[in-house]
Structure formats: C-alpha cells, structure tokens
Amino acid sequence: MLLSSYLDAKTIYYEPAEKSREQIYREMVARICHHYQLPICGNGLIDLILARDAESSTAYPTGIAIPHVRMEGFNDTLISICVLEHPIDYDGTPVNVIILIITDKSASKLYLNIVSALLKLSKDESTMAAIRQYKDGASLVAGIKRIGITIKENLTIADIMEQNPAYVLPDMTLHELTAMMDEHNQAYLPVVDENMRYLGEVNILSLLKVGVPDYLMMLDNLNFLSSYEPLENLFEQEDILCVADIMRRDEEVLSPQASIIEAAHEMIQHKKRFFSIVSEGKLVGVVRAMDIFRKVIRA
Amino acid sequence: MTMMLVALLIFAVTYILIITEWINKMLASMIGGFVIILTGIVHQDTAFKAIDWNVIFFLIGMMMVVSVLRDTGIFMYIAIKTAKLARGIPLRIMMYMFVATAVISAFMGSVTSIMILVPIVLLIAYELKISPIPFIVTMVIASNFGGAATMIGDPPNVMIGSATKYTFMDFILNLTPPVILITAASIGLIWLIYRKKMKVSNQNRVRLMEYKEAGLIKSRRKLFWSLVILALMLLALGLQAVLHLGTATIAMTAGLAMLLMNNRKKVDQVLTHDIDWITIFFFMGLFMIVESLVETGFIDGLANRVLAATNSEPKTTSMAILWLSGIFSAIIDNVPFVAAMIPLLEKIGIAFQAKNLPAEVMNPLWWSLALGTCLGGNGTLIGASANIVAVGIANRNGFHISFKEYTKIGAVFTLVSIVISTLYILVRYF
Numbered sequence: 218m219l220l221s222s223y224l225d226a227k228t229i230y231y232e233p234a235e236k237s238r239e240q241i242y243r244e245m246v247a248r249i250c251h252h253y254q255l256p257i258c259g260n261g262l263i264d265l266i267l268a269r270d271a272e273s274s275t276a277y278p279t280g281i282a283i284p285h286v287r288m289e290g291f292n293d294t295l296i297s298i299c300v301l302e303h304p305i306d307y308d309g310t311p312v313n314v315i316i317l318i319i320t321d322k323s324a325s326k327l328y329l330n331i332v333s334a335l336l337k338l339s340k341d342e343s344t345m346a347a348i349r350q351y352k353d354g355a356s357l358v359a360g361i362k363r364i365g366i367t368i369k370e371n372l373t374i375a376d377i378m379e380q381n382p383a384y385v386l387p388d389m390t391l392h393e394l395t396a397m398m399d400e401h402n403q404a405y406l407p408v409v410d411e412n413m414r415y416l417g418e419v420n421i422l423s424l425l426k427v428g429v430p431d432y433l434m435m436l437d438n439l440n441f442l443s444s445y446e447p448l449e450n451l452f453e454q455e456d457i458l459c460v461a462d463i464m465r466r467d468e469e470v471l472s473p474q475a476s477i478i479e480a481a482h483e484m485i486q487h488k489k490r491f492f493s494i495v496s497e498g499k500l501v502g503v504v505r506a507m508d509i510f511r512k513v514i515r516a
Numbered sequence: 517m518t519m520m521l522v523a524l525l526i527f528a529v530t531y532i533l534i535i536t537e538w539i540n541k542m543l544a545s546m547i548g549g550f551v552i553i554l555t556g557i558v559h560q561d562t563a564f565k566a567i568d569w570n571v572i573f574f575l576i577g578m579m580m581v582v583s584v585l586r587d588t589g590i591f592m593y594i595a596i597k598t599a600k601l602a603r604g605i606p607l608r609i610m611m612y613m614f615v616a617t618a619v620i621s622a623f624m625g626s627v628t629s630i631m632i633l634v635p636i637v638l639l640i641a642y643e644l645k646i647s648p649i650p651f652i653v654t655m656v657i658a659s660n661f662g663g664a665a666t667m668i669g670d671p672p673n674v675m676i677g678s679a680t681k682y683t684f685m686d687f688i689l690n691l692t693p694p695v696i697l698i699t700a701a702s703i704g705l706i707w708l709i710y711r712k713k714m715k716v717s718n719q720n721r722v723r724l725m726e727y728k729e730a731g732l733i734k735s736r737r738k739l740f741w742s743l744v745i746l747a748l749m750l751l752a753l754g755l756q757a758v759l760h761l762g763t764a765t766i767a768m769t770a771g772l773a774m775l776l777m778n779n780r781k782k783v784d785q786v787l788t789h790d791i792d793w794i795t796i797f798f799f800m801g802l803f804m805i806v807e808s809l810v811e812t813g814f815i816d817g818l819a820n821r822v823l824a825a826t827n828s829e830p831k832t833t834s835m836a837i838l839w840l841s842g843i844f845s846a847i848i849d850n851v852p853f854v855a856a857m858i859p860l861l862e863k864i865g866i867a868f869q870a871k872n873l874p875a876e877v878m879n880p881l882w883w884s885l886a887l888g889t890c891l892g893g894n895g896t897l898i899g900a901s902a903n904i905v906a907v908g909i910a911n912r913n914g915f916h917i918s919f920k921e922y923t924k925i926g927a928v929f930t931l932v933s934i935v936i937s938t939l940y941i942l943v944r945y946f
Contacts, residue, residue, distance in 0.1 A: 430913055431909075432634070432636075433639065436639070438592065441731055443726060
C-alpha cells in the first residue's frame, strides 16, 4: 500500500510562522478533531502527545519528528503532517517536519511500518527539500503519491538494526578491545576481517573470563574468598592476547530480512541480547534486545 | 570360530578406539555394541540382557546423590577446612588432603572427588605461591586408593560388586584394611619425597587462614537432610545381606529421595548437567561388546588357558590376576579392562567348581582383581579416569603434567601399593 493513501490533505498544513512545539500540536489537534471523531480530543489529546514526547525524543536526525499516540478504542490510524518554515528544537535536534500518528493500542505493526516508510523518505535529501516546498496539504499528498513510497507489510530486522555498528578486528589486542568497548559503551562487539566479512563476536564476559582462572570457574561458590586479587591476570594478558583468542566463532547471527518476531525468538531461545546481522557473509548491522524494546515495544 | 574371530576383531578395534580416544569413547563403545548386533554375533535381546542394569542404575543414583550433596557446599567446606587445619603448611596440607581425598573417593567415587578437590588445591597453591602439581599428583593417587576401599568408590569395584554375590560389607571387610595400610605407607612416602621441598611465606599462609568457609554451607537444613539420606544409604548398603536389596536400588532410592527433598525445582538441570550420560552409555556399550566374547566362547577358551598356565592353583592365579591387572590397568583405562576380566573370572569360578574346589577359593581372585585394577590405575597418567580428569584440569590452568613427571611419582606409589596388596592377599587368604 502507498504511504500517500494514508494521508488526508485536511490534516496537513504548512506553518510559516515561528511557533512553539505545543502551539503546533494544538493546531494539528484542532484540525484532526474538526474532521474526525476521536475518543479523546482537544486538550486530552495534546496531553497525550506531550506525555509521549516527555518519555523519549520522537525526533530523528534527518529533521523529522514522529510523535505518536496510542489511543484506546480508536480503531483506526490517522496521520497529520505539519511542514515548518522555521525548524523547532527537539532536545537538540532541529525538526522541520512533524508527523503526528494516532493509532489504536493494538495497531503497532502498521504504525511501525509507517514509521519505517517515513524514515526512509526522510533520508532522501531531495525529496525532503521538495516536501518543504509544499505550502498546502493537497499538493503535499500529491507529491508524496508521485514518489510512490510504499508501506511495507512486514517490518524486518533491517528496519530496526543499527547500521554501521562499531566492530573489532581479530588481531586487535585485548587492550584495544577494552578501549573500543569503553568508547562505544558496548558489552558486545562483532568481529570482522578487513573486508567486513563476519567472523564472530566478543563480549564483555569473555573478556572478564581472561581474568578469572579456570579453576575458580570450576568452584561452585566463591563466597569464602575475600582477599583474592581479582582479574590481575587480565591486566597481565591485556597486551598479549588478542580478540581472536577470546572471540566466539559459533554465535548465531540473523539476516537483515529476518522478522522482528524471529529476532525476539532467537534472543529468548539463545539467552542472547545481541545479534550480528550478516548478509552474504558480511556484517551489515547489529541488533540488541533494547532495539526491539525501544523501536517496537516502546515506539 | 569365524564368529569368534569377528567378535574379537570388533572388540579389538573398539578397545583401540577407546584407549587411543581417536573418537569419543562413548561413541566407540556404543558403535561396537551395535555392530555386534548388526553382524548377528549376538542377538539384540541377549546384548541388552548383558547390560548390567545394577551398575547403570547405581551410577545414575550416585550421580544424583553427588549432585545434591555437592550443591550443599559440604565438599568445598571439607576441603577448605582441611587446608586450614593444616595451618597452611604445604606438607601438612598435602598429607591431610591425601586422606580427605581418599575418604571422599571411597564413598563418592574417585572422579567426583578429583573434580571437586583439584580446583580448590589449584587455588590454595596459587595463594601459597607454590606449584600445585605435587598436590594434584598425590591427590590423584589418593583418589584411586580411596576408590579401591569400597564397593562404590571406583567403577571397577562397582562392576565387580554387581557381577558377584559380594555385598558392600564384604568389600569393606576385605578391601578397606589393605587400603588403610597403603594410605599409611603413602603418607610416609609423601614425607620422604616432599619434606624438604615447598616453602611458603607467613604472609601467604595468612591469606589461606582468612578463608571464611562457614559461608559455603548455604542451607544447614538442606545439608542436614542430605547427610541423613547419605547415612541411611550407607547403612542400607551395610545391611545389604539382611535387606536383600540391590546396590542400584539403594543408590537410586537415595538419589531420588535427595532430588525430591532438595532440588524439586531443578530436577531437569540435574538430569541434563549432573548425570554423566556419556559415561552411562559408555558402560552400556562395553557390556554389550564383552557379551560377544562370552557368547562366542572366547572367554571360555581364555579361562582354560589361564588355568592351564597357573595349574589351576588359586594362589598362583590370584597373584597372576593381581599383578597382571595392575600392569594392564596402568596402561589402559581400567573400566574396559574389568569389563572383560569379569566374565573371565566367572568362567574360572565355574572351572574350579567342576574340580570340586570350595566356592571360597574364588575370594582371593576377586579381591586381587579389585585391588589390581583400582591400584594399577595409578601407574600412569592414563591408568584411571580420575588421572585423566585431573591432568585435564591442571592443563587448562597452565600446569602441564607430563607423562614422565606423573609416572615417576605414580609408579612408586603403585609399586608400593601392589606389594602391600600381595602381602595382604598371601597372609589373609593362603
């Protein structure tokens, strides 16, 4: 289905003046409530939008913000767009297109697909420039229709994964590895060769394990020890061992075409919160349980 | 005759695979067992009947018991307490650990005690800044000695106990005395070999004395009931002659009772992680393969030759069994060795009976087999499962125990123990 099919010119407007975020929401809500019957409207709806904004930022670096409201008993999906002449600051991100989506509590898949279509659209510089030129709803709808952006039926891992993730090479020392983990604040990192071919993964536990001798791992309980100097072995080995010595080569990976439910299933099945996304042997991204949480459940 | 040769060939190939570990030993024994059936040497029904379920269920039952007991923290508690009782003095730790290992092995099995105690000794040696290798070597030796003392201490004894009419008490009365003598002699040997080595600083000794072993017992209630069940199990084993209960039944009852009482929620974990199915299936396969040698008459023929060589003299036969099992067990894993020796001794027993010799003449033969195989296991690095397990743990922690290094010590202890056993057998039974 086409994205444009979901748009209604009556709920789309162009804002030439410099206004606050709340003022713009007020205008958008007014238009929506004028044309549609919603269980919650007026100030109630504005409160819902602001509450959602307060939870986490709805803005994307491409300059669009997608505030989203899930409304009990609405049973439909509604999109309202506001093109701004003067960008608004969304917690540091300048936004010049606001797209408000109102859905039913249960309609999350469609919502996610709309978001992914919008994000794809927003990454295209020239299209975005064109959109910003439209001064009224009808021409904007017509413009988007011309581009022919479709809403995918199914969301895949490619839509929620982190592209261009941090990675390490097998011959990096553990010292370099710890620096990478620290810098990117990651407990897991994919390991690739110089051609980005996926080789395996390293995680923080394998690193810590270098510091814990095998015989301690065989003991059921260490609560009798109080003065054992922990992890000193790790500091001794830091410059001797390299990523290849501690990486896991047999970890499960996912393909970018995998569905979200498949990823969730694999994560639960393998008790693993991190998956490398591999396509034709090459690393194309990573996905974490938190990505599913943030981009799907809390989206 | 052809059948016998084919059976012998399958037996030989399987045993070579087991000894060299070219493939997983469980796979080797299972494949061997089913090839015996596929080739029609032994019918499936006969092969399955040859599996000594008393041994199989005993092993499973004991693994359950050990799993729960281990979970109580009692073994680690004993180990730390032992080291502290020795006040951190290396030679004393070594002697105390020797005894502790022997005792735990006698009742829990040698492999179990090694798996629990070696990591602790590695930690202690690290803290004391001394080499753990002498400790590991002497503990392996102790575990095989301790295992020899009871019917449930070592796999060969379990198999002998199951194949014969001997009870748990018979083993205690006949095997524990020589093992005590051997242990005492070994303590002397340790003193001779290690008294001038191993010095530690007070500073490092203090670290050891600071261990708070009390925290290792997570639940006193759980420990109490586990120990009650263990005591009841040993009592039942001791009263086997009166109760007429199989060893497997007693062990399984204890194991199931412990699981029921302590690990209600974790039964699936115990079954997947703590029951060593590899060993269980290895044993099953062995029984099937050996059955082919019995069925085809090979063991009969071998028994006749042995008797001819020893003039059917119980004394000579006993000595031959003791020393030959000692040597063989040192070179090959003693479990497959005993699996093949048991039917041989059974045939010899039948031959003795035919000569109208009293049934008691078999006693020294069986005890010789038990002592020879269990003690011989100490001879080399690969003589018994406990040795292989211990060397594996040491290796993974960066302490390479070479074949030569082990054998230098192991052979001395083995020789001393077999000589003591020889004297014991001669004095007690002839």
